[in-house]
Amino acid sequence: METEEETTTTPTTNGGVKLGMWETILRNHHNSLKSLFHLKKPDSIITDHSSVNSPKPIPQLSPIANEVVSTSSKILGVSTNELQHAFDSELPLGVKELLTYARHLVEFCSFKAIQKLSRTSDYLSDSEFRRFTFDVMLAWEAPSVHADQLESPTSNDETVGDEDDASLFYSSSTNMAVQVDDKKTVGLEAFSRIAPVCILIADIITVHNLFDALTNSSGRRLHFLVYDKYIRSLDKVIRNSKNVLASSVGNLQLAEEEIVLDVDGIIPTQPVLQHIGIAAWPGRLTLTNYALYFESLGVGVHEKAIRYDLGADMKQVIKPELTGPLGARLFDKAVMYKSTSVAEPVYFEFPEFKANLRRDYWLDISLEILRAHRFVRKFGLKDTQKLEVLARANLGIFRYRALKEAFKFFSSNYKTLLTFNLAETLPRGDRILQTLSNSLTNSTAASGKRDISANVERKKQSAVSPAAVVALFCLGFKSKKAADIYEETTAVCDIRVGEINPLDMAVKQSLLDTGKAEAAQATVDQVKVEGIDTNVAVMKELLFPVIESANRLQLLASWKDFYRSTAFLILGCFVIIRGWIQYLLPTIFLFIAIIMLWRRHFRKGGALEPFTVRPPPNRNAVEQLLTLQEAITQFESLIQAGNIALLKIRALLLAILPQATETVALFLVFIAAVFAFVPPKYILLVIFIECYTREMPCRRESSKRWIRRFREWWIRIPAAPVELVKPEECKKRK
Incomplete structure (x- = not known):
């Protein structure tokens, strides 16, 4: 007491x-x-x-x-x-x-x-x-x-023993899990609540994907062996980064706040090739939290590094690309960098025999830094907030490297461990970034000062502390600004006791939408069929109501049944004259909505019956290629016909045939007068009667005669000339 x-x-x-x-x-x-x-x-x-x-x-x-x-x-x-x-x-x-x-x-x-x-x-x-x-x-x-x-x-x-023991567990979880008590495993909820308390171990935005990666082979339960190996790998990655940073400051002339995140091209058997035009150089590629540096390999030494800025607003573009010798596009193993600071795109190729994992990894981490700086510029973050954003991106890359080196893990689809890359791919990812921006804007270094009581600090529920900056400072990545933040900040955790962080709520809502999107995508993958004929058959069955309605209208317009065609003509004219035509589309939409709601009420969530389609006879590969070639030929013919029509219209506009141009000009003046002085419903009525009654017995011959005269007149109009000029190929050699 x-x-x-x-x-x-x-x-x-x-x-x-x-x-x-x-x-x-x-x-x-x-x-x-x-x-x-x-x-x-x-x-x-x-x-x-x-x-x-x-x-x-x-x-x-x-x-x-x-x-x-x-x-x-x-x-x-x-x-x-x-x-x-x-x-x-x-x-x-x-x-x-x-x-x-x-x-x-x-x-x-x-x-x-x-x-x-x-x-x-x-x-x-x-x-x-x-x-x-x-x-x-x-x-x-x-x-x-x-x-x-x-x-x-x-x-x-x-x-835990050495890394080989943990590696054995991860590669053969079924055998090792027998030796581990099931009660000594951790689920997603506990991991996502406790791990982000130490921001170096996990980020509140990507913690769910981190758990999925760690429990990939252990039935969604985290064993201590895997967790321990992940932390030890993370420690190794950070120590290597500090060593590389110490040796690279002089060579790369890094700024005080720059941190080396990864280096590739050190091993002679795994170089990085820089392509500019048709020239290529081997060298070493370094990524920091502000830029990419490439040091070309000279005679036994690396030459002065070329800096490709990722922090300034220079319309940078980073994407995967094909490269090859002498500019040939053969190998899908390169990352393209393009900005207003370079005259032409720069390609970084990562040669390897299997797949393109090196390229994908560097693409991911380069995009993470680029998107982090875009996030800073978009929301106008300054000083402490900017440092915190970049620090979170740095820690995400460290965690990604740790998983990659310990478990051969590579991100894919929604499973990325990089915060800003994840926000670009997740549904409602913009809301996650908006929530993060609001939290960073509300946070100040003073919110963690020692002269503020805990109760006052807890009232700032939406603010986050500069936890990532403090974490990097404690690990040895020191700068003057980080030192000031470290001295002023005591709260280094985004999670508070008994509270749910707004970021966590936004991420959970996004993950819920992601699950729905993945479930919908699974149904899409199931219904995909192969073959042109089969896809055409499926489309015909799906469009059967529309095709059947068009066929019935065409049957009425052919006047094969005089009484039905006459009744439809009178009904159409009455609707147009009364002005009811404007309600046609709303009526169709309302009818479809009523059918959908009726089906929704009486189906009550029951399983949907599969759509039945009769596939065409099977064809071998040669027959399918011939069908595809025929379809391409027909499509080419349609494009040619369209080009010829446009060239003839160009000839009329430029008066290549003066008499035809005068006729078209007078016709356009007449049409303009009609649209200017005649009410639209009467114009629509005339067009409807003209198109619908062409096949009437009393008009059939005259309609064919007028169509024939128009075709003969159109054939006599010449096409405007076209000249194809091939651009000169300028090969740059540097």
Whole structure:
């Protein structure tokens, strides 16, 4: 009781602003993280912390949740009772309901512990950090004492071996899963809630796709072996990037805030070829968070790097392209870069024998940086917000590299792990970016200052902290601006206890629409048929009502049944004269809508019967090619006829045949006068009677005679001349 009373007192800062109780606890307990992570057994952890009382189990929590809370108290240097009291005092009543109390208490303790650990530079390499974060996910799934009882977390001795062991698990999950307790696996909901707390491990926008990649072969349940290997691979990628950055600053003349994300072309057997015109050079390609750098290979050394800016607004275009020797388009293994800063497109080719995985990877990461800068310009983000956007893009590329190197994973379709690429492909992706922009605009470095209490900070629910900038700074990617942000910011997590981040809501809604789109696409793939004849047969069956209606109108216009044709003529003239023709299309649409609603009401979600089509006789490949050639020939004939008609009209306009031009001009004057002085309904009535009565017995011969005269007149009109000029091929050699 004395401890609780002491912690409730809130000392004041020099400015007179009161500090929150949680800040008082943190300032009164400064414990080294090494004292926790370099111990071998949990018992020794307890005895070594003289400032922390022996942890007492919280009755509302399950055993594994108590273990997580106990470990969090050791990391933070406070007792479990103080943590629980801080939770009861600081958080509103809404997150402390009976059914959610245990889960929110686990979140409260573990979030603060993970945030404190994330401030160190080598936490990814510590096996205890990886074990702790995974145990937090397990505890989040079963936080209450009434939930299914889980065994306590594995001891520190139960660690993962080298990378070959994890690789064996991922490649043969069925064999290894037998050796792993099913209760020691994590589901999507727990992973998507806990992993983004450390933004280096997962981003709140792409965490679902990250989980899909990690559980690709384990039945949508994440095993610790896979999770551990992913974190170790991520740590390796970041260390390599720091080493490359240190050696590339002088060669590439990088700016202070530039970070090297990846380099290709270092291995002589896997070069990168730069194509400009018909010339090609091997060299080394480097991607930073601002530009692409290409260093052509000279005599034993690399020449000065050429910089292709991705940050400025120069109408850059990056897309896959075909390349080959001497400008031939043979191999689909290149990325094209085009902007207003280069005279002609530049192609970066990634030669490899199998598929085009290298090209696809570089296309993805280059587009991610390009789209991140476009996002910054579109929403007018500056300073801290701009740095946060680029930092999120950098961390996404690091995570992508880690998965690629550890599990040979490559993104496809909606499964990309890159935030801004994902927003371009997801339904409602623009809303995700808008939500992110609003969150970044509302966030300031001052929102995490130490002289602001937790309750005031929690009111800014839509704001996100510059967590990615702080994460990169802690990892060793330091700059002056990042240092200022690091000093001013304490909250380094987008997720708050008991709250749903607006970004998470936008992503879930987008994923829901994605599921519907994928289900619809699956039905499309099922109904696709092969062969021209078969597709034509399907189209005829689908258009049967329209074709049948057209045939009946043609039958009436042929006057084979005089009485029906006469009745239709009188009805059509009556509708046109009364002005009802304007209601024809609305009536058709209303009729179709009524049929659809009637079917919707009486079908009641039943399965749709398959559409029956009688396929034409099977044809071999040669016959299908001949059919295709005939169709192409007919299409070519139609295009030729259209061109000839346009050239004859050009001849009339330019008065190549003066007499015909005068006739057409007088006819156009007459038509203009008719449209100017005659009401439209009478014009429509005359056109209807003229077209409909051409086949009447009394008009048939005269109609044929006039059509013949018009054709004879049209044939006598010459076509305007055409000259085909081939452009000169200028081959540039550099």
